[in-house]
Amino acid sequence: MLKRLLAGWLGLVALIICSLASAEPTHYKIVTGPERGTYIQIGNDLSKWVAQPANIDLEVLATKGSAENVQRMRYEPGVKLALVQSDVYQAFIDMANSGNPDAGTTIRPLRLIMPLYDEEINVVVRADSPLKTLADIKDKTISVGLLGSGTAQSATTLYRLMFGQPIPEQNVVHLSNEDALAALIVKKIDVAIIVVGQPANLFTGMKPELLSQLRLLPVDPNAPETTRAKQTYFPTTIRQSSYPDWLKEDVPGLTVKAFLVTYDYGLRDTVVNLNHFADSLCANFDNLQEHGHPKWKQVKLELPTLVRGWKYYGPVEKHLRACLANRSAAMSSTAAQQAAPKPHTPCSEQERMLLLCK
Template sequence: MNKLLLRALTMATFLLHVASFAGAEYKIVTASERGTYIKIGQDLAQFVAPSADLKFEVLPSAGSAANVRRLRYDAGVKLALVQSDVYQAFLDIAAGGNVEAKDMIRPLRVIMPLYNEEIYFIVRADSELNYIHEIKNAKIGAGESGSGTALTSATLYRLMFGEPMPPSNTTYLSNEDALIKLVTDKSMDVVAVVAGQPAKLLVDMKPESRKLIKLLKFDPNHATSASVLKTYFAADVLSKNYPNLLASDIPGLAVKAFLVTYDFQFKDTETHLRNMTRSLCQNFSTLQEKGHPKWREVQMALPDLGRGWFYYPPTTREIRSCIAGKTQQALPVKMKPSKNCSQQEQVLGLCTPV
């Protein structure tokens, strides 16, 4: 009798669980497990998805460039966090005739801009380098291949110096592995990191880190800065966010983060994403209060996007309604070897040099 009762209770609990969730389960691709994107994804899963009758599986990734590819081709991936310069790079390369880039970026849509992500260039504490514009010909840890960090490194270098990073001086490793090499075998001079402050990677550093590393400053008055500021934004790196690393605030650079989806036409998917956006509006104050500090920089707004960028209409209608106060898989194309691969195309995985 006891066994029968236990089985009945177990089955009843299971059926109750199934009945209590009749929504959809979606995947959202973010970035490194020690970065900001993954925390933003987790905040959406915790504070936004439940009210929309959704469950989000928050997935780490190599970064923004990989996220574009996964959003386009991976089953179940409905949302991605993407850096503005990565999105723009795909658009520029597509406009230049790259068929794969055009196929990947054409059906992607922006839900809303989020916040600025700070760009850090880290060197050894005893390095003669003090400013970002001094990294020319340095041995650079540019970030993992396929990551937004790698694309940002390549783009910034090209904007500052009018040429790609020298392949012989450029290494594509994770932030952690690159930093180890920076301070141990000294096979690198600079490590690039892109993460919204406070970035866990830097927050977790011990007070002794000041004896090992330092951050390079951005000089807005340098000759190279005008071209950089056409794509990126000036932003201070705050000492209060990194007390073990900084004695005072330093001038730096940032790139915009976007919440991106696909141009889904299925009615159910449209409805779920509309509901998610409505929940985002309704729970926005909770995100700003209990979520990552970067949420405090986010605005419920739909600013004009660059040429070739488009908002997703179903979620746009919800955001406009929120602003107005009315509401509180296809297979990827195979890469073809080419003798004319640009550094950006290689970083984005759009081209393989022969």
């Protein structure tokens, strides 16, 4: 019965999506991240596997990263979706709560669609660097990423948590990911902090002779700096299998969560289109995990309880929760059927001869 209900619900979603196919597509934009980062690939996956079936022509825009995405999500016409790091989103909320009116005006109308995956904080040094662990970067010259990027927010927040002070101004360099790695190799900086989901094209696309001049700093789980960093960030592993031409072993690291974000829209057409997007996201979630970036395999189709100041987008939340309930019911029904005892069937003569009867 429950399986029939789910099949009926998915059939209704398919019918709606098919009916949309004959209509003129709606043009929306999603702001992501740098050209060789993970965010832009996630945006491309959403455009292909979710937006297109919902008859939405979703233009994927490259950006500096999360802080710019928040601003463009809030103010740029046509931008209906954004990918944003959790620490950047929280930083806007903290600024708003501390009395900054611009931060409040920017962040308070934004809403979450769902959490996605964890992005690794890659702390890169030269292969011949004397630095041994993340705790050794204090007072070094550090590229923290471009202004307006999520990497810049993560790098500066991480440093402040670990050492109880901001990075000295004379030690901060704002370079793109590619320029930061080049600056490392020619010894213009000591450290490059790059926030990107593994496996990242930034590293997999580099020539082996360049990669051999770089290495990742591991996190020392016993260092007091690590304990302080875990107030905001979480332990993870940067896997050797993600970068087999570079890493000789897994590297312990830290991670930050990525979210899919929208605005608290009230216009009927926009609400309807985003509801179709939510239905398509549910219906095509398996396609994302099978055909999309490997990071999709880490995404769970769920809506966890949010911290104070964070809110889901109400209309989409209702659609996704209905989807989750139907999927859960179907899985429970399937599990019950699999657990049910099989009816007894008499053994054949051949089965008895082979001692296969129990």
